[in-house]
Amino acid sequence: MTLTVKEASIFDHKGNRIMTEDREITIIAKMEDPKIAILGNVISDAECDELIRLSKNRMNRSKIGSRHEVSNIRTSSSTFLPEDDITTRIEKRLAHIMNVPVEHGEGLHILNYKQGQEYKAHYDYFKSKVQAMNNPRISTLVLYLNDVEEGGETYFPNMNLSVSPQKGMGVYFEYFYSDPVINERTLHGGSPVSIGEKWAATMWVRRKQYR
Ligand SMILES: O=C(O)CCC(=O)C(=O)O
Numbered sequence: 001m002t003l004t005v006k007e008a009s010i011f012d013h014k015g016n017r018i019m020t021e022d023r024e025i026t027i028i029a030k031m032e033d034p035k036i037a038i039l040g041n042v043i044s045d046a047e048c049d050e051l052i053r054l055s056k057n058r059m060n061r062s063k064i065g066s067r068h069e070v071s072n073i074r075t076s077s078s079t080f081l082p083e084d085d086i087t088t089r090i091e092k093r094l095a096h097i098m099n100v101p102v103e104h105g106e107g108l109h110i111l112n113y114k115q116g117q118e119y120k121a122h123y124d125y126f127k128s129k130v131q132a133m134n135n136p137r138i139s140t141l142v143l144y145l146n147d148v149e150e151g152g153e154t155y156f157p158n159m160n161l162s163v164s165p166q167k168g169m170g171v172y173f174e175y176f177y178s179d180p181v182i183n184e185r186t187l188h189g190g191s192p193v194s195i196g197e198k199w200a201a202t203m204w205v206r207r208k209q210y211r
């Protein structure tokens with residue numbers, strides 16, 4: 001008999017719903033190894049619009065890696081939003097969904113992809129041993145702030161999975177498995193937007209306090 005030991009997950013929700021302090025989130029789909037969950041009703045239309053409005057004049061060409069380089073891997077523009085009422089409220093809600101203290105989150109990172117822009121397949125966890133040892137990233141929640149006419153899916157090439165952006169929905173995944181092969185399945189990207197534009201917000205979470 002083979003014994004399969006289930007690895008720990010921090011996404012600890014049963015049933016179809018997650019009740020947070022101020023909103024009821026729906027679990028639309030879920031898979032294991034790695035844990036990936038598609039979530040509905042994460043934020044309201046008004047919150048989406050407000051996050052976009054707050055970001056519009058702050059967007060800069062996205063960078064990658066610890067040396068913050070401009071690269072064709074990631075052609076979007078982005079910004080980290082400062083703390084205010086709305087970001088604090090949403091970060092608190094996301095921390096509840098992700099089952100981590102809010103101080104472990106890196107803050108709301110807003111992304112904008114114009115037509116043709118993309119984020120090629122990548123891992124969210126750190127490659128550098130030092131960073132990975134000190135305070136690794138363990139999970140991600142990508143929120144969609146608008147409906148994209150065509151393209152802009154979040155895709156997981158090793159899982160043959162692709163999530164279409166829809167305003168207010170999100171995709172959660174985690175990657176602190178002891179088996180590196182499972183972590184590598186979280187390879188993902190944002191496919192090029194073919195018609196329209198895409199607004200998204202990413203929350204990356206660390207193992208230990210970050211802020
Ligand atoms: O835009 C997307 O769908 C994915 C974004 C992403 O992978 C990230 O922000 O780390």
Ligand SMILES: [Fe+2]
Binds near residue numbers: 122123124140188
């Ligand atoms: Fe990512």
